[in-house]
Amino acid sequence: MYIIENANILKDKQLTTCSLFITNEQIKMVQKCTSHDRLMRMNLDPYIMTPTYVLLSSAIPYKGSFKGLKSYLTEHFLLKGCTTIFTYVKLSYEKELSDKINEMKTALISSPIDFTIGIKIPPKLITPSFMRSCKKYKIPAIFVDLSELDELERIPWGWIREAMFPFNSPLIPIISLPQKKEARMVLSKWKDIMIKEKIPSLYEVMEENDPLPISIQNKLGLYPQKGSLMTGTELSYNLYLKDREIRKVDEGSLFHYHSNRLVVTVHKGKVIRSGDKVLFSPGSGEYVKVRTPSYFSL
Template sequence: MKYIIEKLTAENESALYVIDGENVQSKRIGSLRVKAMKLALASFSVHTGKVFFCSSVPDVSSNSFYEKNIKLLMQEGMTTLVTTAETDFSYNVNSSIKRLKHALISSPADYSIGIQAPCSRLTPELVKECNRHRVPFIRFSATCREDLLRIPWEWIRDANYLFRLVFVPDFQKCLPDKARLKLLKEWEILANEKNIPYCGEFQDEKELSATFLKKTGLYPVKGTFHSGSHADYFLSFAHSPYQVPEVAVIRGRIVYIRQNGWFYKGFGKEIKVRQTGRFGFQSPPRV
């Protein structure tokens, strides 16, 4: 179904958006000549759907997980979930991803899956396998600079040349703040020296940055609201000082209503990334 909604842009201008099926078809500031129904949303404010990271997805589909974790995140405006499948070896990548997909079979929100691995398991073989399955990022843990230096980054860079998945550090669990910040700085220097695509740390059950979305290829399909993106948005009361989602819409379909706590189980689908870094970085020349 084609319809029109009115939403404020980043420049605080009122714009009209044409929603056609799952996607935002077009945007226009001012009048719009389109044969479509315009939704009466005078009592509501329209906000772009958010992308959250959540690492606590159980191995099997769990009603309690959806009732607690997912519903709480949707109450904060989440329309897309990013999570990780844990693996230690390259030959386990496919089975780990399949197991996590099965656990997310009832998800009302769309989702994207990365890989979680200790730094000792970062090998060219693991990267090649992740590239083969179009995994957008690897989240890895380390405890000291020596852990980072033991990784064969030159070989990993060559194995990662075509798809360019992103490496995300996860130093929060094993290091105090001062040591963690120092290691993060050393990691950034190393990644820049070795031409390794990287992104900063992110916290569990928090919104992901636009930088991460651009580098991993989720943008411009997710985390934004313009022509060609998915029609992901939520409505909050216009008179409320808080952006509390009353209704959440994913790919043009209502999936969550706060008043009665309803959400559309099983509507979410995996967002497959065709190519990472289309907006986040440029591929270096291969030598």
């Protein structure tokens, strides 16, 4: 066991200074102060500490060369302090589910960071039998292409809700309409239906390559397994150089506007980025199995 002391952890725009007790690359205890003089210590006072990020990306070049995949993962994830990828595969037919998920899993077997996989479907695939298949394979999220919005009116939502229970993978809207006004109308209609029918869902489009907030990570069943620094979780964190400029900053601003101050990324207790150097360890990433979406009470 060792202690990470004077850790300035950023959460909800607030810095909290505490000590983390580490055993076997896991956080065993979080305390405000310590008096365990015999334990080895690591002082992080010069830094701001955050959990590593979870990012959504639908553009992973998983069918290309390893060199291209390595370059993409390094640039879009490792150098940004992300250690969990959330992606999805596109389906046109129900029978494609298993094959497409396994194809993506196989392609990402060389990933140095963890990943989880959802699916993207047209509304016509929202059927009780398909929802039961998603529950069987523990699909963490179902993205729905809303270019065919009229089909939503014909879906037997009561049966869908029963078929989803108790795993309840959230339905997430995807809108590819060019007109903002039309897109807003579609989202409004989607939200009305989801609330009326009491369907587990998100009411807004998820932003790609942007750290997923805790509320969405929880909906997906990733939190607190990922994206957190609390007792019992893995030791995965980022360190940013601290100064007055970023003492009062939120997590999103830190990610987008202060990336030049990110100096260390640790994934499950191992340093995978130090300064501008990235340790790309093929195959050290794992497929994240979601136990139950929204199981953690926020």
